Amino acid sequence: MDHLQLSASSREMPTKDLAALKASGKVPAELYGHNTANLHLWLDGRVLEKIWRQAGENTIIDLTVEDKTTPVLIHDYQQEPVTGQLIHVDFYQVRMDEEIETAIPLTFIGESAAIETEGGILVKALDELEVACLPGALVHEITVDISALVDFDSAIKVKDLVLPKDIKSKVDGEVVVAMVDRPRSAEELASLQAEVKVELPVGAVEEPKEGVEVTKE
Secondary structure, eight states: OOOEEEEEEEOOSSOTTHHHHHHTTEEEEEEEETTEEEEEEEEEHHHHHHHHHHHTTSSOEEEEETTEEEEEEEEEEEEOTTTOOEEEEEEEEOOTTSOEEEEEEEEEESOOHHHHTTOOEEEESOSEEEEEEOGGGOOSOEEEEGGGOOSTTOEEEGGGOOOOTTOEEOSOTTSEEEEEEOOOOHHHHHHHHSOOOOOOOTTOOOOOOTTOOOOOO
């Protein structure tokens, strides 16, 4: 599998004009790994965002710094709370001949008869799977076909998943991945929709809800 490509430049510590560099679109990063000193890096924010959306945290990236290319994973990251933009990234250098443990997201596909014809509710007990494999065997996602959920007694367990070659699950095979819950009864729905009476402060007036006519006695 071809790896994603990303370039970075070295960053001095302490970094001068940090705010100005960030304002210009640069994102600070750290690279660390086996028997190697940590490297402080700068990356182009726009390029990094594109790579991050493609790679997530379980896809090998070939990171080039000063003509030296290293296979890495995105180990951790920080985002700006309002915009969601990346503001810092940690890369972890991997050895292609050494097994690693990571989590791969689960993607649910297909249609369930228990949902389509019985009005059931899909319950996802897992949204990612802890695995072990060589870095070169990593995939971006593992698909889960919910068509196996034919009734409310059906369940998809970890042992039922079709894992890519050379990827081993670290989760017990009997752990449930997904099932279908029965639809809520009219009584349950009515209970959920019932108004919760809120005690107003003294002197406060409750605003009438839209579509409700208020009459004075």
